[in-house]
Amino acid sequence: MASNSENVMIKGSCHCGFIKYTCSVRPEALKKATRCNCTFCTKLSGANMHLTGPQDFQLLSPASQAECGDYSVHSNAHRYFCQKCGTQMWMEASYEMFGKQIEQFSINLHSVDQPQEGLDLSEVKFEYFDGLTNNFAAGLSDKPYKGGLV
Numbered sequence: 001m002a003s004n005s006e007n008v009m010i011k012g013s014c015h016c017g018f019i020k021y022t023c024s025v026r027p028e029a030l031k032k033a034t035r036c037n038c039t040f041c042t043k044l045s046g047a048n049m050h051l052t053g054p055q056d057f058q059l060l061s062p063a064s065q066a067e068c069g070d071y072s073v074h075s076n077a078h079r080y081f082c083q084k085c086g087t088q089m090w091m092e093a094s095y096e097m098f099g100k101q102i103e104q105f106s107i108n109l110h111s112v113d114q115p116q117e118g119l120d121l122s123e124v125k126f127e128y129f130d131g132l133t134n135n136f137a138a139g140l141s142d143k144p145y146k147g148g149l150v
């Protein structure tokens, strides 16, 4: 796994322990995360901590990503989850926004192990997207957009 020596290693797992991972997170990304009010994010408890990319994520178990559930509403956005306990684990998405190609890789904060050195989930500040009306042009807000959870 490629990682910057200043990055912080984070451990995560699903509720039953079938899925385990580590990831390398930039220090500036550790204290913030995003939520979106779209149905995909809301129904699946999306609390996204953004990684630089899949190179900073290492699946420790199971042996193959194919053993994880893969829920996708668009062929270019996947949420991986535990097929035994249902925990949402991470998301990979590739899409175009404002004429720019976006490659998103984020872990679901609900899957991060607590307590652990380097990350206290109570200190994470959320910023919010308005995906429900596909109004990403509105940008990130300190408060949820209509229909979104805090």
Ligand SMILES: [Zn+2]
Pocket: 014, 015, 016, 017, 018, 019, 082, 083, 084, 085, 086, 087
């Ligand atoms: Zn599980």
